[in-house]
Amino acid sequence: MGLLNWNSSQHYESDAKPCTQCDTTTPLRSHAGEPVHKVCAEDWNDRNPNAARVIHDDGQDLGTTRYHSDRPRKSRKEGAR
Ligand SMILES: [Zn+2]
Numbered sequence: 001m002g003l004l005n006w007n008s009s010q011h012y013e014s015d016a017k018p019c020t021q022c023d024t025t026t027p028l029r030s031h032a033g034e035p036v037h038k039v040c041a042e043d044w045n046d047r048n049p050n051a052a053r054v055i056h057d058d059g060q061d062l063g064t065t066r067y068h069s070d071r072p073r074k075s076r077k078e079g080a081r
Contacts, residue, residue, distance in 0.1 A: 004045075004080040006038050030067050041067035 006028070016025035021040035030036050036044075044067060045051070051064040062068040 004038055004042055004063055004067060008070045011038075032066070034066075036067065 001071075010031070011029050013027050013029055016027050018024070018027045019035055019037050019040055021036055021044060021052035024037070026035055026037050027035055028035065030041060041063075047062050048064060048066075051066060054062040054065055056062050056069040056071055058072075060072070062071065
């Protein structure tokens with residue numbers, strides 16, 4: 001499992017909340033709105049290799065259903081620039 005791609009602005013909230021993995025506050029959110037650092041999410045994925053995966057249409061492994069990368073999209077406009 002590689003690094004997560006969380007470029008979308010949906011992963012950033014203005015208020016910091018305790019990370020569910022390390023308890024240090026973070027403005028980052030998972031796709032489900034769970035407060036978690038990206039590195040903590042990546043670490044969780046590494047420690048849970050049997051968790052259900054999110055597989056993109058082209059077969060790319062995006063991570064686990066709990067913590068996964070933004071889907072590579074061409075049509076929808078994302079916050080990344
Ligand atoms: Zn953390």
